[in-house]
Amino acid sequence: MICCIVFMSCRLKTLETSIEDPWKKMDFVIKTMPQVNFLEKDYDVKDFGAVGDGVAFNTIAFEKAIKACTSNGGGRVIVSEGKYLTGPIHLENNVNLHLEDNAEILFSTNPKDYPIVHTSFEGTELMNYSPLIYAKNKTNVAITGRGILNGQASSGNWWLWSGAKDYGWKKGIPSQNDPTNREVLVDMAEKGVPVSERIFGEGRYLRPNFIEFFECNTVLIKDIKVINAPFWILHPIKSNNVIIDGVTVDSHGPNNDGCDPEYSQNIIIKNCVFNTGDDCIAIKSGRDADGRRVGIPSKNIIVQNCKMIDGHGGVVIGSEISAGVNNVFVENCVMDSPNLDRAIRIKTNSKRGGVIENVYVRNLEVGTVKECVLKLNMFYNVYGSQTGNFIPVIRNVSLENVKVKKAGKYGIWAEGYKESPVENITLKNVIIEKADSVYLLKNIRNFNFINTYINDKNVESVKN
Structure with missing residues (x-):
């Protein structure tokens, strides 16, 4: 293989x-793209001591079943009907974690149940709490079935740690925003501290990702439903040949991005539903110095036949994007919600940098978006000062056959630098029925509007 x-x-x-x-x-x-392939052998977690009553703690049972499966050449680890409380689940080579109908895995909200592993937080690598489901350096692995993965984050500590008042945080409650936590991690990365020495975990309040495939190859995530996530939800990092098919993500917590491919290549996301508290899909490639250290662009990212409901953006590139992104394809998607801010978005700044190019979008049905249909922004700023010496590049973006009922403030919003304009953007057969303003364009070059109408007016191309 x-x-x-x-x-x-x-x-x-x-x-x-x-x-x-x-x-x-x-x-x-x-x-x-290579496909997963498993032996026709089943290992039911109940045979290894699991109890699906929602009370018994099943971490060891999952571990035993997965170990037996991989040791015998692989197959399916079966989670049958019931509610299974557990700590993190670590997958192994040739293992398909399969949730049958009416099966639900409830993940512990006690941080002490999560060992420290090599992972990532907001585009910066570190040693931190294990993701709820984690695979490191594995090949031929899967999560399948129509069961539910429930992070239970709304009922525990995870959402409080975001430091957001909307999720119950109050002054005096520790959070990731305390000076010794997230800021320290970013500073370590800027100074080149080895990842093995960036040890966080207890007392540092950085939430774990939900499902993380780290440096894996040939992965399938199919049909499951994911709810109540602590943080980013589907996170392939430094991974290749990943298919995410028919997954439903319904989680409105802080930083609840639906899917974040990072430093990853050959990723297909299809037939999925995203209803999230942050970006539905956000393509990443590392933050600032850490992204430049790793230097692996995300490329060949394919999004097909998906539905985006609530979220900050439907398909987003950034903001942790320092190693660049190229060859993104989005087609045949439906995006519609008064709580969806944008349809397509690229966000970076001069601390992030990065070259973002060759983004192709076609056949979108957009109902309502709150801010704009397409936003290309080199001045993204959410964590205070975000300026530096790494001027980004955004070029070669195409939207074709897009129908929009209501776009909010602008149809199109693009802002670049004088020395690095947003360039070579094409909108063809795009109809936006209603927008407060046609567009906001600053420091752009070669914007082509072909048979494009906003507010019933034919939009003329803008060369500079």
């Missing part, structure tokens, strides 16, 4: 340069 993956990766690099039509590039990625 490893030889096959190496061969296909080399073939992809060789052939993709010869494919001029970007959508043919997308088709090639899909056709050549």
